[in-house]
Amino acid sequence: MKQIDPENEGCGGALEQSFQVIYDAIESKSLELRDINRKIFDNPELGYAEFKAHDNIVVFLQSMGFAVTPHAYGLATSFRAEFGSGGRVVAFNAEYDALPEIGHACGHNLIATASIAAFIGLAAMLRGTNLPGRVRLIGTPAEEGGGGKLLLIDAGAYKDVDACLMVHPTPPWPQVPAGTIQTTGSAYGTTNANVKFNVSFIGKPAHAAVAPYEGVNALDAVVLSYNAVSMLRQQTRPSDRIHSVILEGGQRPNVITASTKSQYYVRSASLKSARALKERVKNCLDGAALATGCKVEYELINEYADVRCNKTLSRLYTTAMANLSSPVDCDFDNPTVIAGSTDQGNVSYACPSIHAMFGIRCPPGVANHTPGFTACAGTDESHDRAVITGKAMAVAAWNVLVDDEDASNVRKDFERDILLERWDPENFDWL
Incomplete structure (x- = not known):
């Protein structure tokens, strides 16, 4: 697949050195992040009943001094944490609901871990620079069919958000032809x-x-x-x-x-x-x-919309992952197409968003929503992969907060996507 060249695209350059603040802040909470991940994984809870996950995350964030609203937006198992003031707003979505009988067979424990890590890293960056801008972590219950994000949208959770990012684990990313860079996931794609x-x-x-x-x-x-x-x-x-x-x-x-x-x-x-x-x-x-x-x-x-992945956000995330030695696919002409569905699609209709995919090690033939994937989602190696994506999300979001051109391009991409049907059903061509 065609790759975005990090030498010619994205932030890179002079800002790269400053990203160490993000990396160090996340690494400083390595043990705590692993503990949160393990608690979510070991206590699988169904949609709208994720009380342990909600409470454990809220207590952890409060222990770090963050302002946290538990039971946010009228939902018992949603929360909202925010840091910063003024400027633009970026949000990370933390999912943590499980599936009946097979637990975290979709890896929502890893999704939560990545978003919490991103929030911690970006908050540290804002604290260190004292620049305007806000980062928000939203606990989003009941993705597995319950449509939690639809209720959050109706409650105004994304009304002022300039960019929303999240990642999702998959089995190992497909092998590529010899001579091509082996990638670890996808930054740009859609769902049904x-x-x-x-x-x-x-x-x-x-x-x-x-x-x-x-x-x-x-x-x-x-x-x-x-x-x-x-x-x-x-x-x-x-x-x-x-x-x-x-x-x-x-x-x-x-x-x-x-x-x-x-x-x-x-x-x-x-x-x-x-x-x-x-x-x-x-x-x-x-x-x-x-x-x-x-x-x-x-x-x-309910209705889950297709994911309308924002091109500029995807480009920024791609560059950030490349700088972390974890290159991802980002082909605007041939986006990754996932047959499944997510309520993050509805968020992408409400504000500029990405729903990036990252591969975790699994035996051949293992797929999401199977007991085999549950085992894969619980490994230390998968946790480490989630933390890397959290670092990249924080870097991408930082550029939206501080770079006026990037922020403008994010908004332009979003407005164009809202006007267009991204998929032409008459000839199956991506527009």
């Missing part, structure tokens, strides 16, 4: 948007042996709709994904099922195209209701 909703079919119960003709079978409706959607998949685009499960399918075989409930995730390359695909899925569901005589009801869970 995801529209989630519940579907209820309402029929009429009857004795399945004595008087089946008096019933209206909601189970038939859900089965027919499932098969109809399966047919639809043949005519969807390569980036599209449709998943569903039957949550409630009846109680007894000898009773005509009066009601069923299923859940759908509809993914596509952009929020616009995901919403359009959802309408096609609904046509299948409406058709099944009509065919079986059932009523159908819909309940929107």
Whole structure:
């Protein structure tokens, strides 16, 4: 993949020496960061119930003298820490929710660690220079389907933010052809948007042996709709994904099922195209209701937007990672595309953002959301990789705070992305 040349792009040069303040501040809290990481990993908590993670991080930050608001923005397991005054605002998102049964199989313990490290490093830089600018660390609960960042957006958490950064672990970054620099992750890419909703079919119960003709079978409706959607998949685009499960399918075989409930995730390359695909899925569901005589009801869970990664932020992060001897992919013509979804996408619609990826060592075939990845996310080596990304995020964010040209370019990139559909679904070309 094409690389951004750190000699010609990004901050570099005269500012490089001063970054040692960031590195030293983070290293000075090495033991504490490892302890926080281990506490989150060893005590996996589901979305909106991350009380131990919340409390441990808040206590740690308060012990360093930071002003921290626990239970921030009306969410019991969110927090907000801030340092500095005046100037521009940069934010780091700390995720820490786990998955049912398999714990931190998405490595949110590492995400939290990286963002906490970045906050500590950038706060030290601001303290040492006394320049205007603010750094904010936001505890963001319930990324795994719960849409915590959507609630934070509604509460105004990002209203004044000039740049928001976070990183996410993945299995080892793909090998590259001989003669090409081996990279450790990606600074520029996107994810699929995801529209989630519940579907209820309402029929009429009857004795399945004595008087089946008096019933209206909601189970038939859900089965027919499932098969109809399966047919639809043949005519969807390569980036599209449709998943569903039957949550409630009846109680007894000898009773005509009066009601069923299923859940759908509809993914596509952009929020616009995901919403359009959802309408096609609904046509299948409406058709099944009509065919079986059932009523159908819909309940929107939430919508995760696609990530609109900011080019200038990606460039700054790429340069920072190269200076830390951890080069990452950053190809504006061929961005990394992740089929999964995240509520960081919604943040990228609200303010300039990146959602960088970093590889951690895992056995072949291990992927996110598997027990194997849980084990990978808990190693000391993975922790060290997260700390490196935290240093790079702090450096990138520093340039947004102090460099007017970088800050202006970040804003221009964001405004352009908001006006454009980043993905053209007619020809699959990145715009």
